[in-house]
Amino acid sequence: MNFIKSKDSQGKETKIFYQDVGEGKPVVLIHGWPLSHEMWEYQLNELPKYGIRCIAYDRRGFGRSDQPWGPYDYTTLATDLKALLDVLDLHDVTLVGFSMGGGEVVRYLSKFKADNRVSKAVLISSVTPYLLKTDDNPNGVPKEQIDEFVGEIEKDRPAFLSAFGKQFYGVSWISHPVSDDVLNWTQSLALKGSGKATIDTMRAWSETDFRDEMPSITVPVLIIHGSKDDTVPIEVTSKEDAKMLPNAEFLVYEGAPHGLFYIEKDKLNNDLKKFIIA
Numbered sequence: 001m002n003f004i005k006s007k008d009s010q011g012k013e014t015k016i017f018y019q020d021v022g023e024g025k026p027v028v029l030i031h032g033w034p035l036s037h038e039m040w041e042y043q044l045n046e047l048p049k050y051g052i053r054c055i056a057y058d059r060r061g062f063g064r065s066d067q068p069w070g071p072y073d074y075t076t077l078a079t080d081l082k083a084l085l086d087v088l089d090l091h092d093v094t095l096v097g098f099s100m101g102g103g104e105v106v107r108y109l110s111k112f113k114a115d116n117r118v119s120k121a122v123l124i125s126s127v128t129p130y131l132l133k134t135d136d137n138p139n140g141v142p143k144e145q146i147d148e149f150v151g152e153i154e155k156d157r158p159a160f161l162s163a164f165g166k167q168f169y170g171v172s173w174i175s176h177p178v179s180d181d182v183l184n185w186t187q188s189l190a191l192k193g194s195g196k197a198t199i200d201t202m203r204a205w206s207e208t209d210f211r212d213e214m215p216s217i218t219v220p221v222l223i224i225h226g227s228k229d230d231t232v233p234i235e236v237t238s239k240e241d242a243k244m245l246p247n248a249e250f251l252v253y254e255g256a257p258h259g260l261f262y263i264e265k266d267k268l269n270n271d272l273k274k275f276i277i278a
Contacts, residue, residue: 027095146202
């Protein structure tokens with residue numbers, strides 16, 4: 001099994017699991033909350049056909065990576081990403097961050113851009129630039145709602161994640177775009193994470209303000225978001241990213257929910273392929 005070791009600010013080591021498939025231009029896939037690298041199955045099976053080397057890893061606290069008590073702030077998470085790029089000695093990398101993973105992309109590019117390892121970036125259904133509702137971010141998600149989610153996780157994490165998974169894919173009484181098997185698969189990935197990591201990373205992606213970091217991004221960026229995303233609302237996230245990154249390419253998937261990596265897998269794979277190898 002493939003692991004690298006990353007040190008946090010106190011010097012404590014955490015083992016990070018990764019999968020490395022294909023040969024060619026390197027792409028690092030950063031998974032969303034509260035899943036693991038396995039959410040990228042339909043990209044890992046497709047993109048290597050086109051001369052793309054895909055590296056997908058489990059965020060600390062999730063999947064097969066270590067599950068320390070903490071920390072789970074974005075600087076620590078971006079340091080884990082840096083350790084992966086350094087150990088594998090990757091260059092000319094495209095970073096692809098889904099949902100919470102978009103935060104790691106932005107924090108890495110703002111904090112470690114001098115490494116010159118990354119040439120492109122993709123933000124998919126990303127939580128950036130700032131999700132929380134505040135006086136200067138009135139369209140964000142109220143903190144009271146996040147607090148309620150935390151309470152539900154502490155009370156019955158499997159029940160919360162089951163309901164979250166349905167919203168994730170846009171499942172309702174009149175719409176069932178995924179099978180029950182996909183919902184069960186998603187639930188199994190989420191439950192591999194630790195309860196502590198699930199809560200702490202929710203606080204990280206809901207409360208971290210990346211607005212001052214966005215101007216530091218100078219590499220070409222592709223932004224992708226579904227117009228019917230009820231999990232991470234497009235108005236306060238990707239539409240704002242596009243304003244802050246005027247040279248970025250912005251693709252809106254009409255009618256698509258949050259879980260684009262599966263719901264729109266063929267379209268997404270094609271858009272990723274074109275952007276990465278261009």
